[in-house]
Amino acid sequence: MSERLPRARAIRLGWTLAAVAVLCALPFYLDAFWLRIGLFSMAAAVGAVGLGLLSGTAGQLSLGHAFFLAMGAYGYVWLAGEPGPGLPTAVAAVLAVLLAGAAGGIFSPVAGRVRGIYLGVATLALVFLGHHVLLTADSVTGGFNGRSVPPLELGGFSFSTDSELTLLGVPFGAEERLWYLGLALFAVTWFTARGLLHGRPGRALVALRDSETAAAVMGVNVSRYRSAAFVVSSMYAGLAGVMLALSFRRVVPDYFGLVLSVDYLAMIVIGGLGSVAGATAGAVFVTALPLLMTRYADQLPLVAAPGTTDGTVGPTEAARYLYGAAIVLILLFAPDGLHGLVRRLRARLRGRRAAPPPAGTTSPSRPPTSAVRAKEPTP
Amino acid sequence: MTDRTTAPPELAVTDVTVRFAGLTALDAVSFTVTPGSVHALIGPNGAGKSTCFNVLSGLCRPAAGTVRLGDADLTRLAPHRIAALGVARTFQNIVTTQGTVADNLMLGRHALSRSGFAASALRLPQARREQREHLDRAREIAELTGLAQHFDHPVALLSYGDRKRVEFARALCLEPSVLLLDEPVAGMNAAERARTVEVVHTVRAELGLSVVLVEHDMGLVMRLADEVTVLDFGRRIAHGTPDEVRSDPEVLRAYLGTGAEQEDAA
Numbered sequence: 001m002s003e004r005l006p007r008a009r010a011i012r013l014g015w016t017l018a019a020v021a022v023l024c025a026l027p028f029y030l031d032a033f034w035l036r037i038g039l040f041s042m043a044a045a046v047g048a049v050g051l052g053l054l055s056g057t058a059g060q061l062s063l064g065h066a067f068f069l070a071m072g073a074y075g076y077v078w079l080a081g082e083p084g085p086g087l088p089t090a091v092a093a094v095l096a097v098l099l100a101g102a103a104g105g106i107f108s109p110v111a112g113r114v115r116g117i118y119l120g121v122a123t124l125a126l127v128f129l130g131h132h133v134l135l136t137a138d139s140v141t142g143g144f145n146g147r148s149v150p151p152l153e154l155g156g157f158s159f160s161t162d163s164e165l166t167l168l169g170v171p172f173g174a175e176e177r178l179w180y181l182g183l184a185l186f187a188v189t190w191f192t193a194r195g196l197l198h199g200r201p202g203r204a205l206v207a208l209r210d211s212e213t214a215a216a217v218m219g220v221n222v223s224r225y226r227s228a229a230f231v232v233s234s235m236y237a238g239l240a241g242v243m244l245a246l247s248f249r250r251v252v253p254d255y256f257g258l259v260l261s262v263d264y265l266a267m268i269v270i271g272g273l274g275s276v277a278g279a280t281a282g283a284v285f286v287t288a289l290p291l292l293m294t295r296y297a298d299q300l301p302l303v304a305a306p307g308t309t310d311g312t313v314g315p316t317e318a319a320r321y322l323y324g325a326a327i328v329l330i331l332l333f334a335p336d337g338l339h340g341l342v343r344r345l346r347a348r349l350r351g352r353r354a355a356p357p358p359a360g361t362t363s364p365s366r367p368p369t370s371a372v373r374a375k376e377p378t379p
Numbered sequence: 380m381t382d383r384t385t386a387p388p389e390l391a392v393t394d395v396t397v398r399f400a401g402l403t404a405l406d407a408v409s410f411t412v413t414p415g416s417v418h419a420l421i422g423p424n425g426a427g428k429s430t431c432f433n434v435l436s437g438l439c440r441p442a443a444g445t446v447r448l449g450d451a452d453l454t455r456l457a458p459h460r461i462a463a464l465g466v467a468r469t470f471q472n473i474v475t476t477q478g479t480v481a482d483n484l485m486l487g488r489h490a491l492s493r494s495g496f497a498a499s500a501l502r503l504p505q506a507r508r509e510q511r512e513h514l515d516r517a518r519e520i521a522e523l524t525g526l527a528q529h530f531d532h533p534v535a536l537l538s539y540g541d542r543k544r545v546e547f548a549r550a551l552c553l554e555p556s557v558l559l560l561d562e563p564v565a566g567m568n569a570a571e572r573a574r575t576v577e578v579v580h581t582v583r584a585e586l587g588l589s590v591v592l593v594e595h596d597m598g599l600v601m602r603l604a605d606e607v608t609v610l611d612f613g614r615r616i617a618h619g620t621p622d623e624v625r626s627d628p629e630v631l632r633a634y635l636g637t638g639a640e641q642e643d644a645a
Contacts, residue, residue: 192500199499199506203478203486210476216458217436217468219490219553228496274477 023183027176028168033295035175036247037288042182043243045283046189048267049276050236055265056273057197058229059209060111064123065264067130068234070256071100072241073149077251078140080150089152093242100238101231108227127258134253146252149245152181159246178246185243189236193276196232205229206274270330272337281338289326293319387414387465387556387589388449390435395444397430397613404430406613407444412557412606417583417590419604419621421597423633426610428593429471432559435591436468437461448557463490467555469546471562471593475534480526483534483545484517485510487552517552523585524548524578540571547575551582557589558582564596572599579603601625609633 027035051065075096078084087095107126114122134141141147151160151174159177196202204225207215216222245251263286271282294316334341390412397405405427412418420428433439435446437458446453453461467487475483492513494506521530524544529537534545543563550558563579564572576599583590594600600607600621607624609617611633617624624630 191502195502196496196500199502199510200485200489200492200494201496201499203476203482204489206478206482207476207486207489211474213438213458214470214474214476215486217438217462218486218549219459219462220486221457221459232496 024180027172027179032173032175035179037291039175039178039182039247040244040291041284041287042186043240043247044264044267044287045186045280046243047237047240048264048271048279048283049189049193050233050240051264052268052271052273052276052279053193053196053205053236054229054233056268056275056279057202057209058205058226060226060229061116061120062123062230062233063120063258063261063265064107064126065233065237066256066258066260067123067126068100068104068237069241069244069260070130070134070253071103071234072096072238073245073251073256074134074141074147074241075099075238076242076245077147077149081147083139089150090154093152096242097235097238100241101235104230104232104234104237105227107234108230111230112223112226124258124261127256127261131253131257134256141253142251144253146250148250149248151249152246174249181246182243185239189239190276190280193236197274197276201225201228266327270327270337272339272341275339278337278339281342285326285338290319290323293322387587388451389414390466390557390589390591391445391447392431392435393445393447395431395434395441395446397427397434397439397441404613405434405441405610408610408613408615409444410608410615410618412589412591414589415583415587416605417579417592417603419592419594419600419607420610421594421600421607421624422610422616425612427613428610429561430613431610432468432561432591432593435461435557435559436466459490462553465554465556466559467550467553467557468559469543469550469561469563471565473539473542473546475542475545475549477533477535479531479533480521480529480537480545480548481514481517481531483549484521484552485513487549488513488517490553520548520551523581524551525574540567540574543567543571544575544578547578551586554586555588557591559591559593561593562595563592564594564599572596576603 026038030038047065047069050068051062054060054062073096076089076092079087079095079099080089080092107123110122111119135144137143151158153159157177159181160174204215204220207218207220208222208225208229212222215225248255267282267286268279269282270285271280272278330338392411393409394407395405395409396403396407408427408431410418410420420431422428430439434441435453437453437456437460441454444454448464448466451464453464453466456464476486492509494503494509498506518527518530521527524547526541526544526548529541529545534542537545543566547560547563550560560579564575567575579590580603582588590603592600592604604621607617607619607621608615609624609627609630611629616629616633617627619627
């Protein structure tokens with residue numbers, strides 16, 4: 001918002017560069033399992049940023065995020081594949097994002113009229129509708145078995161294992177290549193979403209959430225901004241859908257169900273509403289934790305090896321229990337999410353380094369924002 | 380940056396009637412706000428003062444009557460269009476948004492700036508320049524209203540009086556020609572009241588805008604207002620300078636009750 005001190009800015013730039021360097025180096029050290037977790041996390045982060053903009057910043061509860069993710073994923077597969085127009089894959093990816101945005105635009109008149117929990121239920125209908133269409137429109141979606149995803153090609157470079165590629169002695173398969181694509185797309189998301197949030201549209205959306213009346217008398221065109229939030233959020237969801245499709249290499253209808261929508265809501269709540277970093281942290285948490293736990297649960301005490309049926313807890317169940325417990329713990333002890341937790345820790349550290357702080361002034365933590373306000377105080 | 384050095388247009392309210400399901404909240408109310416003056420709207424609770432403000436800012440559509448600002452007809456315009464024409468308001472109960480004082484003041488600059496979703500997302504140079512310019516102006520207004528030291532503080536951490544002042548400054552950020560203040564000193568202590576009065580005087584002198592004021596503090600109304608309109612049960616019962624209104628028998632009756640009622644009560 002305001003100009004930062006040059007030193008603080010330099011430190012920030014240093015951290016960013018270090019993070020980018022580490023992320024770029026990872027494919028040289030990690031195996032495919034970890035890279036796949038990373039890919040899913042990056043895709044989820046893009047989608048979560050989109051939902052965070054809509055539900056966290058603009059305060060419109062959406063249970064329909066899975067629908068827009070499916071629009072992106074299936075849009076890409078159909079546009080690039082056979083049967084379908086068979087467009088160049090890069091063009092298909094861009095069009096799929098626009099398609100998801102258009103779907104959000106078509107739905108936005110509804111979003112302009114219903115609020116709060118009612119909007120949540122209205123968007124729920126989208127998920128069921130979408131799932132049904134995915135199952136029945138065989139010629140486009142491939143029905144129950146779904147469709148395989150054509151690999152993305154950019155200027156003759158294929159993001160698949162079709163061609164051999166070795167860099168610094170490391171064989172570069174699909175995961176390694178997609179990793180850099182995912183990083184680039186995530187960087188675009190980070191850059192644009194933060195620009196939006198810290199700019200004029202972001203302030204207008206926050207005002208819509210906190211009080212539509214105040215927003216209106218301050219000159220914000222309420223219905224236009226409500227619709228725009230939906231369109232932008234759907235476009236991010238569409239991009240996430242394309243990324244997911246490329247990582248999975250096969251799209252199936254059952255993935256894009258209500259559970260996926262709920263997962264995305266969990267991401268933005270766990271991460272902390274209203275910030276890009278929070279949505280990202282939540283996305284990584286929700287995506288990576290179940291996968292990691294499933295893989296390593298058999299090393300925990302009291303967990304049976306996979307395949308045994310002697311009444312003990314299997315690794316899959318153990319992963320679910322731990323995942324559920326982690327969510328409850330975070331909501332109990334960090335109601336403003338991972339982002340709020342980090343902010344408070346940072347404030348405490350800074351306070352300790354500076355003068356001894358008087359009690360109660362170290363943590364300027366905000367009260368948790370309710371994602372959705374069905375009612376606002378009337379003026 | 381819009382600079383309204385010329386006199387603000389006249390705000391004319393003519394025969395405005397508002398009904399809420401059988402209750403007539405405003406009954407053919409008319410008054411005119413002289414450019415550059417402070418016009419107070421007073422009356423007992425439920426007299427229709429806030430409804431009148433809601434009509435002026437477009438939150439409530441009248442069943443009959445017109446509201447005009449200079450040549451523009453505000454009667455059927457959406458709130459955001461009215462704001463763009465230079466009518467800003469504050470609320471009786473504080474309505475700020477999350478974030479810092481700067482964020483709130485920048486919301487006030489919304490109608491005066493252009494950058495849309497695409498320009499902001501891509502951080503185009505023109506969007507960044509616009510943001511910088513408006514931030515500078517917002518800082519000036521914060522200084523004018525005595526909020527400079529809180530500019531980067533979250534609004535939620537400020538005192539009640541300061542938050543009320545944030546609302547006031549946010550309305551000023553719209554560079555309004557007419558400023559509607561709904562109980563600007565309600566709940567403030569004496570020092571905060573004095574300070575607010577001072578700020579109203581300053582902005583009126585420096586920005587040359589018209590102020591419409593709803594307030595229960597009669598001492599403040601009598602000191603600030605050039606003209607007073609008195610409402611009771613949605614009707615205009617008196618109008619004039621503060622001195623004229625103070626001695627008006629209708630006004631005394633509305634505020635204190637009639638002699639006959641007092642005897643009944645006794």
